[in-house]
Amino acid sequence: DAGKGEYDHYMLKEIHHQPTALSNTIDGRVDDGTVAFETPLSQLVANIETVQLVACGTSYHASMFGAQLFRSAGIPTEVIRASEYEAMAGPVDERSLVVAVTQSGETADTLDAVRKAAGRGAKSLAVTNVVGSTAAREADEAIYIRAGPEVGVAATKTFSSQAVTLALLSQRLAGAVPDATPRADGNAMLEALPDLPAHVETVLETSRADSLARDLLEDRSYFFLGSGLGHSVALEGALKFKEITYEHAEGFAAGELKHGPLALVTEESPVFAVYTASEDEKTELNATEAQSRGAPVVAVGPNDHPLVDDADAHLSVPDTHPVWTALLANVQLQLVSYHVADLLGRPIDKPRNLAKSVTVE
Numbered sequence: 001d002a003g004k005g006e007y008d009h010y011m012l013k014e015i016h017h018q019p020t021a022l023s024n025t026i027d028g029r030v031d032d033g034t035v036a037f038e039t040p041l042s043q044l045v046a047n048i049e050t051v052q053l054v055a056c057g058t059s060y061h062a063s064m065f066g067a068q069l070f071r072s073a074g075i076p077t078e079v080i081r082a083s084e085y086e087a088m089a090g091p092v093d094e095r096s097l098v099v100a101v102t103q104s105g106e107t108a109d110t111l112d113a114v115r116k117a118a119g120r121g122a123k124s125l126a127v128t129n130v131v132g133s134t135a136a137r138e139a140d141e142a143i144y145i146r147a148g149p150e151v152g153v154a155a156t157k158t159f160s161s162q163a164v165t166l167a168l169l170s171q172r173l174a175g176a177v178p179d180a181t182p183r184a185d186g187n188a189m190l191e192a193l194p195d196l197p198a199h200v201e202t203v204l205e206t207s208r209a210d211s212l213a214r215d216l217l218e219d220r221s222y223f224f225l226g227s228g229l230g231h232s233v234a235l236e237g238a239l240k241f242k243e244i245t246y247e248h249a250e251g252f253a254a255g256e257l258k259h260g261p262l263a264l265v266t267e268e269s270p271v272f273a274v275y276t277a278s279e280d281e282k283t284e285l286n287a288t289e290a291q292s293r294g295a296p297v298v299a300v301g302p303n304d305h306p307l308v309d310d311a312d313a314h315l316s317v318p319d320t321h322p323v324w325t326a327l328l329a330n331v332q333l334q335l336v337s338y339h340v341a342d343l344l345g346r347p348i349d350k351p352r353n354l355a356k357s358v359t360v361e
């Protein structure tokens with residue numbers, strides 16, 4: 001427990017460690033608009049034409065986030081839940097790169113998916129937090145997210161560091177994969193990156209998630225919606241919420257609201273609407289739809305946005321490049337989950353039935 005320092009829980013300590021973790025993730029990897037990792041990756045990616053990201057849980061949400069950036073860099077990319085690899089993955093061969101995104105490097109389903117892909121000729125890369133982990137040892141190459149040890153079962157800082165590592169990797173591969181064109185705003189994304197740790201600090205210092213949490217305790221269901229990168233963050237927000245509060249939470253793509261979840265929307269189902277400046281239209285429309293059925297809407301994103309004016313509450317994040325805005329929104333949602341769980345007296349660092357690392361299939 002001494003390891004918790006001034007914090008009541010490891011999870012809160014790890015949420016607050018994100019500025020440092022992210023500084024470490026970024027350190028020395030971007031120079032004048034060019035991304036370079038410690039391992040050059042040149043041989044690994046020399047003949048790569050397609051990428052598959054495989055992962056579970058929170059790492060899957062970071063992979064969804066990453067996959068969108070890979071695609072926007074012109075790299076044909078699939079993102080597959082590792083446990084569904086056989087059913088969902090497209091064919092691979094020696095021109096494919098399978099990327100195992102796994103904090104621990106020990107998740108059985110993820111290791112199994114990589115082994116299957118490698119058995120079919122794919123090259124493999126581990127994106128992990130743990131040096132010497134099975135994923136790092138078995139893959140052809142490894143990149144470390146450098147988040148530092150994470151003790152809380154609910155992953156927080158590793159999500160942020162995975163997402164940033166994958167964003168960097170998308171830029172690195174854009175320069176290597178044939179026909180891939182770096183995203184038009186790739187330089188702007190990289191230029192804004194050094195400010196991300198300070199922006200996370202601002203969120204941590206100014207967040208009103210603790211007072212908002214008090215208003216949410218009596219509700220029945222909690223919905224998280226977003227589009228694009230906001231979709232990944234919505235799924236992650238809902239997963240975190242259910243893991244540690246034990247309350248029903250569901251995340252979905254904003255446009256899916258009317259295809260089912262709307263049936264559950266009442267005045268007792270707050271809706272967290274995650275938006276960035278560039279991905280907000282569907283989120284705004286569907287948040288309004290939920291609100292008209294009585295659901296309180298919490299806007300999670302930058303100020304100066306119509307969603308903020310209409311919402312019942314706002315969790316504000318600094319206005320930076322939209323890619324990083326999405327990650328800042330996730331930090332706000334981490335804090336909401338933490339404070340709700342804390343007020344409910346849940347065992348935050350060790351939720352019932354869950355394990356930090358799932359080494360069985």
Ligand code: G6P
Pocket residue numbers: 056057058059101102103104105106107110153154155354355356357358
């Ligand atoms: C478990 C943990 C999650 C984690 C998932 C994948 O379910 O409780 O927090 O996201 O495993 O773990 P990995 O180590 O592969 O990232």
